[in-house]
Amino acid sequence: MQRWLSILIFSVVAVPVMAEVLTGTDAEAQLPFWELRVPGMSLRLVQRLPDQTRAYFMGRGFSKAQAEQIAQSCIFQTIYKNTAHAGSPLIIDYDLGQWQVLHAGKVSKLKLREDWQRHWQLQKINTAAAIAFEWSLLPTRQTYKANDYNWGMTSFALPPGSQFDVLLHWQENGVAKNARMQHLECAPDIHPQPN
Amino acid sequence: MLFLRVAIIILSLSFTLIGRAADAGQALHPIADHRAAPGFALYDMDDKQHSLADYRGKVVIVNFWATWCPPCRQEFPSMEKAYQQLQKDDIVMLAIDVGEDGDTIFEFTADYPVTFPILMDMDAKITRQYGVIGLPTTYIIDPQGRLAYQVIGTREWTDPGLLNAIRTIKSQKANSQ
Numbered sequence: 062m063q064r065w066l067s068i069l070i071f072s073v074v075a076v077p078v079m080a081e082v083l084t085g086t087d088a089e090a091q092l093p094f095w096e097l098r099v100p101g102m103s104l105r106l107v108q109r110l111p112d113q114t115r116a117y118f119m120g121r122g123f124s125k126a127q128a129e130q131i132a133q134s135c136i137f138q139t140i141y142k143n144t145a146h147a148g149s150p151l152i153i154d155y156d157l158g159q160w161q162v163l164h165a166g167k168v169s170k171l172k173l174r175e176d177w178q179r180h181w182q183l184q185k186i187n188t189a190a191a192i193a194f195e196w197s198l199l200p201t202r203q204t205y206k207a208n209d210y211n212w213g214m215t216s217f218a219l220p221p222g223s224q225f226d227v228l229l230h231w232q233e234n235g236v237a238k239n240a241r242m243q244h245l246e247c248a249p250d251i252h253p254q255p256n
Numbered sequence: 257m258l259f260l261r262v263a264i265i266i267l268s269l270s271f272t273l274i275g276r277a278a279d280a281g282q283a284l285h286p287i288a289d290h291r292a293a294p295g296f297a298l299y300d301m302d303d304k305q306h307s308l309a310d311y312r313g314k315v316v317i318v319n320f321w322a323t324w325c326p327p328c329r330q331e332f333p334s335m336e337k338a339y340q341q342l343q344k345d346d347i348v349m350l351a352i353d354v355g356e357d358g359d360t361i362f363e364f365t366a367d368y369p370v371t372f373p374i375l376m377d378m379d380a381k382i383t384r385q386y387g388v389i390g391l392p393t394t395y396i397i398d399p400q401g402r403l404a405y406q407v408i409g410t411r412e413w414t415d416p417g418l419l420n421a422i423r424t425i426k427s428q429k430a431n432s433q
Contacts, residue, residue: 121324142409147283192355192380196322200389203408208283210409211390212327 075230075237082242090138095245097229099238101145102153104229106137108248109214111221117197122190130180131194134172135217135247139199142210153205155231162217164225172218173201221250282415284396284405284422293318293397294385298375301358301365306350306375308401315404315426316348316397320377320388323356323364328392331410336370338413345423350375354383354391398425 080099087094087107096105111132118128145151162169174195181191199213219225226243293316297307308316319335321328332351339349349372353361361374377383386395396405404425411418 117324188379189355189357193322193324196354196380196391197324203390205408206283206285208409208411209285209407210327212325213390 075239078238078240080240080242092248093246095242097240097242098144099240101143101149101151101233102231103140103142103144105140106215106242106245107140108246109136109138110248111136111250112252114214118190118194121193121197122187123194127181127184127186127190131216132250133221135219135221135223137215137217138212139215140210140212141199141203141205143205143207145207147207149207150234151207152234153231154203154235155229156202157199157215158201159230161228162219162225163228164219164223169218172216174198175201177216217247219247221247223247282411282418284407284411284418287395287403287406290398290402290404293395293401293403294382296352296375296377296382296385298352298377298382300373300375301361304373306373308397311348311397312401313399314346314348315399315422316350317342317394317422318386318397319349319351319392319394320354320383320386321351321392322354323360325391327410329364329368331392331413332368332370334411334413336372338419339370339372341414341419342422345426347422347426349373352377352382354380354388396422396425398428 078099080097083096083098085094086092087105090107090109092108092110094105094107096103114132114136115125115128118131119125123131141155143151143153157171157173160171162171177194177198178191181194186194197214199211199215203211205211217223217225217227224244224246226241227245228239228241230237230239232238293308295308297305299305321332323329335349335351342349351370351372351374353374353376355378356376357378358376361376365374386393390408392410394407394411395403398404405421413419
């Protein structure tokens with residue numbers, strides 16, 4: 062309740078930003094991407110196929126059933142950057158807990174590191190797997206000074222193939238901003254068969 | 257006279273461009289409170305223990321990374337090149353792997369050979385003590401054992417401006433003695 066209240070307050074006081082959103086095929090992943098660019102900041106979301114996610118986490122100590130749970134959670138590879146030039150005083154702060162996922166007329170939230178941590182505690186996964194999972198996800202909160210950035214996975218907690226919008230919230234030198242990225246799509250769960 | 261003017265213009269433009277290249281994407285962020293770097297004693301892949309205290313009096317670059325982290329892999333070659341230069345200045349570079357075992361790292365170094373020590377923080381305890389929440393993150397520790405700079409994400413470590421900034425920490429120590 063408190064979390065939703067803070068999201069509501071944040072949405073009311075934040076300045077909506079007219080952002081450029083690029084889409085295309087990520088050269089490295091060869092999968093669709095959506096990239097938001099505003100002066101001093103960029104955020105790129107690149108689809109991850111459920112099969113890639115299964116393989117990645119099974120290689121890091123998760124059982125097939127556990128890896129399946131992650132694979133079905135709409136995972137994106139996420140690259141979040143402060144693109145200001147070196148020496149710029151621009152500081153970007155974000156909290157993924159404030160982002161809103163808009164899908165089929167409903168508003169939901171991302172499944173964060175902390176949410177997954179609680180989930181795994183109940184399933185008693187081994188320590189190495191828990192560490193690999195935690196560090197593979199984009200930090201829930203972060204502060205970027207000029208040229209700083211992170212790569213990490215984000216989990217939108219929607220079924221494969223879902224289309225959705227995401228309302229992003231961040232702060233620039235303490236000033237709350239938001240922008241909407243539209244028509245994103247979770248990767249479909251396809252299983253290519255050998256010819 | 258005309259030749260001299262043209263030469264001056266070309267020269268000043270070159271300095272501007274070099275300055276921008278050195279600036280582009282290579283910021284080190286000073287840590288204002290200069291708090292003490294958390295101590296550690298971690299093993300490298302040859303079972304040799306490295307304690308931060310062993311390096312007191314030297315500038316130490318501590319890079320937190322993991323083999324599965326794409327930007328970490330991306331910056332490893334430039335870190336190695338930088339290390340080849342900084343070693344001559346008695347500057348130490350330590351890469352701390354988060355949560356992986358020696359076999360995994362050994363396999364990785366077949367593709368990304370480096371000569372600086374790679375230490376293992378298997379339970380991520382030291383990584384957390386440094387306040388790292390995303391990889392790669394790098395700290396530069398001054399000769400007094402205090403955190404001088406932080407970097408989140410990769411840098412081109414061979415950038416001359418960046419290397420000079422690191423060397424300056426060492427010379428500041430020399431001047432203060």
